[in-house]
Amino acid sequence: MNYFPCILMSLLPIDFPQFYYFLNELKKKYPIISVHGCLDANGKHIPIEEIKSDILFKKYEILQWDRVFGNRYSCSTSEGRN
Numbered sequence: 001m002n003y004f005p006c007i008l009m010s011l012l013p014i015d016f017p018q019f020y021y022f023l024n025e026l027k028k029k030y031p032i033i034s035v036h037g038c039l040d041a042n043g044k045h046i047p048i049e050e051i052k053s054d055i056l057f058k059k060y061e062i063l064q065w066d067r068v069f070g071n072r073y074s075c076s077t078s079e080g081r082n
Contacts, residue, residue: 003023005023006020006023017074017076018073018074023060026056026057030051030057
């Protein structure tokens with residue numbers, strides 16, 4: 001997963017899609033995610049099968065589905081910044 005867009009957007013004084021606010025939260029818990037697994041905030045490797053049961057990861061999957069196949073609700077901008 002590439003967090004670069006959400007890092008860049010968080011530095012800019014603009015509103016950006018809600019999806020990127022969520023990615024900032026996901027990045028705090030799982031700074032590195034790949035098809036093979038992830039590293040958590042403590043640097044511990046977690047197999048991808050285990051992360052799939054995490055509620056935060058499930059939300060990520062739902063938001064990704066919305067962006068690709070759904071109504072793109074997560075692409076709208078938010079009124080406020082975190």
